[in-house]
Amino acid sequence: xxxxxxxxxxRAAAAELAELTKDQSMREEVGHFTKFSLxxxxxxxxxxRMSGVLTQLDEWVETDTTKTGPxxxxxxxxxxxxxxxxxxxxxxxxxxxxxxxxxxxxYRLPLKARRxxxxxxxPKHLDDEQAAKNxxxxxxxxxxxxxxxxxxxxxxxxRDFKWRAEREKLIAEYDRDLYRVRKDRLDWFSNxxxxxxxxxxxxxxxxxxxxxxxxxxxxxxxSYSRRGKAKLDPKTQRERKDTPVMEPExxxxxxxxxxxxxxxxxxxxxxxxxxxxMGVLSxxxxxxxxxxxxxxxTYSLSTPNKNVDIELVRxxxxxxDRNHEPGIVAADxxxxxxxxxxxxxxxxxxxxxxxxTDYRSNNLGPQQGTDAGELNLLGRHLCPGTPSHLxxxxxxxxxxRITEATFDKRIGELQSYSLRVKESFPDGxxxxxxxxxxxxxxxxxGLRERIEDAKYTDPAQRERMRIKSEKWxxxxxxxxxxxxxxxxxxxxxxxxxxxxxxxxxxxxQWGTKEWHKSYKxxxxxSEGFNAYAKDPGFSxxxxxxxxxxxxxxxxxxxxxxxxxxxxxxxxxxFMRAEKERAKHAAAGTTPVKPERKRDKTGRSTYTRPGFxxxxxxxxxxxxxxxxxxxxxxxxxxxxxxxxxSDEDHDQGPPPK
Numbered sequence: 001x002x003x004x005x006x007x008x009x010x011r012a013a014a015a016e017l018a019e020l021t022k023d024q025s026m027r028e029e030v031g032h033f034t035k036f037s038l039x040x041x042x043x044x045x046x047x048x049r050m051s052g053v054l055t056q057l058d059e060w061v062e063t064d065t066t067k068t069g070p071x072x073x074x075x076x077x078x079x080x081x082x083x084x085x086x087x088x089x090x091x092x093x094x095x096x097x098x099x100x101x102x103x104x105x106x107y108r109l110p111l112k113a114r115r116x117x118x119x120x121x122x123p124k125h126l127d128d129e130q131a132a133k134n135x136x137x138x139x140x141x142x143x144x145x146x147x148x149x150x151x152x153x154x155x156x157x158x159r160d161f162k163w164r165a166e167r168e169k170l171i172a173e174y175d176r177d178l179y180r181v182r183k184d185r186l187d188w189f190s191n192x193x194x195x196x197x198x199x200x201x202x203x204x205x206x207x208x209x210x211x212x213x214x215x216x217x218x219x220x221x222x223s224y225s226r227r228g229k230a231k232l233d234p235k236t237q238r239e240r241k242d243t244p245v246m247e248p249e250x251x252x253x254x255x256x257x258x259x260x261x262x263x264x265x266x267x268x269x270x271x272x273x274x275x276x277x278m279g280v281l282s283x284x285x286x287x288x289x290x291x292x293x294x295x296x297x298t299y300s301l302s303t304p305n306k307n308v309d310i311e312l313v314r315x316x317x318x319x320x321d322r323n324h325e326p327g328i329v330a331a332d333x334x335x336x337x338x339x340x341x342x343x344x345x346x347x348x349x350x351x352x353x354x355x356x357t358d359y360r361s362n363n364l365g366p367q368q369g370t371d372a373g374e375l376n377l378l379g380r381h382l383c384p385g386t387p388s389h390l391x392x393x394x395x396x397x398x399x400x401r402i403t404e405a406t407f408d409k410r411i412g413e414l415q416s417y418s419l420r421v422k423e424s425f426p427d428g429x430x431x432x433x434x435x436x437x438x439x440x441x442x443x444x445x446g447l448r449e450r451i452e453d454a455k456y457t458d459p460a461q462r463e464r465m466r467i468k469s470e471k472w473x474x475x476x477x478x479x480x481x482x483x484x485x486x487x488x489x490x491x492x493x494x495x496x497x498x499x500x501x502x503x504x505x506x507x508x509q510w511g512t513k514e515w516h517k518s519y520k521x522x523x524x525x526s527e528g529f530n531a532y533a534k535d536p537g538f539s540x541x542x543x544x545x546x547x548x549x550x551x552x553x554x555x556x557x558x559x560x561x562x563x564x565x566x567x568x569x570x571x572x573x574f575m576r577a578e579k580e581r582a583k584h585a586a587a588g589t590t591p592v593k594p595e596r597k598r599d600k601t602g603r604s605t606y607t608r609p610g611f612x613x614x615x616x617x618x619x620x621x622x623x624x625x626x627x628x629x630x631x632x633x634x635x636x637x638x639x640x641x642x643x644x645s646d647e648d649h650d651q652g653p654p655p656k
Contacts, residue, residue, distance in 0.1 A: 373486020428498030
């Protein structure tokens with residue numbers, strides 16, 4: 001049996017260590033306590049000043065403050081000092097605690113940096129507890145002065161627990177006009193700092209995209225107080241239990257199934273806190289042109305499960321306020337395919353943003369159309385004579401009743417039956433016409449030919465209407481022609497309002513390979529950034545242990561600096577990749593893009609749906625050719641007032 005003899009203690013080293021510990025000198029070696037250089041401080045100062053938040057903060061102070069006297073002595077610690085301290089902490093991934101910000105300003109700056117910031121002298125001794133306390137109070141008070149200008153709920157005191165009745169009274173009595181002003185200020189503050197990170201890139205990189213495409217999502221941001229509200233009663237909409245809560249504006253964020261614990265009780269399905277609304281810069285296509293860094297461009301905090309659509313509209317409007325050209329906004333099913341069009345789709349479309357989204361199961365079939373009689377399917381206005389096997393293509397793919405090749409073929413054919421835009425108006429209205437009408441027709445239709453033959457009695461005019469492109473086009477089956485032709489079939493064009501079919505409309509045809517490639521690229525950008533920002537080794541956005549302050553204003557203030565630091569890390573990685581691409585370009589070689597492991601193993605959540613092994617839904621048998629103009633049956637009165645007569649019927653088909 002082996003006997004391990006413990007090593008002998010070096011008594012001299014132990015005595016020397018005990019002597020050094022008396023004055024708390026070990027404090028310099030525990031955690032992040034190294035000195036920041038003057039260059040680090042200048043860089044952080046220039047970044048804060050570049051964002052413009054300090055100037056705007058001074059204007060808010062003047063707006064909110066009524067001077068009644070000459071005022072007191074200027075504060076030693078200002079908003080500029082506090083923001084620089086938190087930005088330095090965020091860059092080195094230290095917890096954003098007030099005590100850490102105090103340590104930065106009191107102990108971690110060299111003499112040249114202190115003179116640059118015009119800070120008071122540092123404490124002479126680390127064991128001077130009174131000096132450390134005074135520095136802490138000054139830093140804390142400076143931070144509270146900042147938050148006082150942007151807190152949407154200034155009447156919420158978060159130092160003690162509040163029972164249900166008290167919380168309901170606070171929420172019922174808070175000033176909603178003041179809330180809107182402070183909410184706008186808070187979001188503006190966050191977005192200006194994020195815009196600063198984008199502006200640090202060179203003009204050449206920023207000009208690689210003429211429009212701004214982004215992907216939006218929500219992510220949980222835990223509050224410092226873990227105790228939340230009780231479950232609501234579905235009838236009374238009041239909490240079932242009278243539980244004490246520290247932060248009335250928080251609520252429970254329901255976690256996605258992918259982030260829950262595997263064992264019951266191992267991890268909660270809910271997090272008490274806030275919903276972080278993020279807009280991440282993304283390329284519409286992953287390989288379109290030269291790459292750009294995927295930065296978070298707009299951000300806000302809100303109460304979970306409240307005003308999700310309004311928060312997205314606010315994010316998009318912030319991008320326009322900063323002169324970004326609107327482009328594509330990719331989002332999951334909880335946004336475009338779920339929310340009311342009056343609150344989300346209409347304001348977004350009026351600003352110029354276009355959606356990219358997936359559909360829910362109940363969106364895969366025909367939706368309610370308009371009086372024009374069109375078929376509203378998969379975000380498109382289609383011909384009412386669209387074949388049934390194309391109408392059910394999405395549902396058949398979901399139920400694995402067709403193969404992938406058949407799905408791709410039928411989705412491609414479906415686009416031929418889309419109504420074609422004839423004219424667009426500034427208010428969002430569009431004139432559309434039958435896909436079988438005009439020289440650029442995409443389908444052939446016997447009903448349309450009979451209607452036009454009856455409408456245009458002049459042989460020369462009728463011949464002009466017969467001129468079509470020679471490209472092959474599918475033909476509407478006689479069995480699919482509507483018995484009572486609607487106005488979309490009988491009129492030259494029909495007018496659709498902005499809201500008609502807007503809920504599911506998107507620029508790319510859902511289900512095509514082009515759509516899937518774009519949706520996967522944008523959603524991966526969003527999920528990838530969220531995971532990077534929530535990484536415990538870096539920003540740790542999800543947990544609140546690194547941000548021990550209460551209230552939505554404090555949490556958004558601190559998380560903004562974490563996201564700014566995350567953007568800078570993304571930019572650094574992007575610039576390293578740029579150098580590698582330049583080396584390959586100089587050598588004439590092509591860099592090999594590594595494939596993600598989840599794509600190799602098929603674990604990506606943005607893959608195409610499973611398909612069947614054989615086709616269970618077959619195409620109808622081809623119809624026997626007949627003379628389409630042998631008879632003209634009841635044709636309704638046309639838009640121009642022309643009525644059909646026996647003479648029209650006797651004219652027969654036009655010459656081939």
